Amino acid sequence: GAVVSQHPSRVICKSGTSVKIECRSLDFQATTMFWYRQFPKKSLMLMATSNEGSKATYEQGVEKDKFLINHASLTLSTLTVTSAHPEDSSFYICSANLGAGIQETQYFGPGTRLLVL
């Protein structure tokens, strides 16, 4: 079945450092990937849509210079949290589309838990 992986699964960093999270589709090509963030006991919130070969589309209120997204290949998208601060601590999850039209389904990576001290 479709598998999406993320790396790292967990990261602890000091305030002011940058953290890169990788999202890979393992057995299919994904022209579009999505990055979500989830705070404890809250619903998933879409941050941005990552488009292979072009700029990411960010949701309202998400700073593109803060959350850098690069989708350099059909199987890899990266999210870099630049100059991380404690309020950036969250669960970051990526997903990739499989199928098309009404059959289109998203599969999620296992998530990356970020803790900024």
Next chain:
Amino acid sequence: RKEVEQDPGPFNVPEGATVAFNCTYSNSASQSFFWYRQDCRKEPKLLMSVYSSGNEDGRFTAQLNRASQYISLLIRDSKLSDSATYLCVVNRQDGNYGGSQGNLIFGKGTKLSVKP
């Protein structure tokens, strides 16, 4: 109306019980509907896609009522392992199948706890 709204929960049920979750969505142009389950501190996993005629997968039955913009999930003979948060998910796609323009809108989820 919120884009996707679910029963607030939590649902605490004994093993073997039947439990039903309801969900409403606001965008009448939505075309794709899903139920995901999310275990504590894990990513959402697709449970079922919801088709217009309703569909069943073992103990799980999903139904869609487009006129009322309502989706339901029924779990029969609940197991301890069914304990999780169930997310009602609607594709934001506005009826345009020409490309991957849509993304998923998640309900806040309903927590289910199945007790022995």
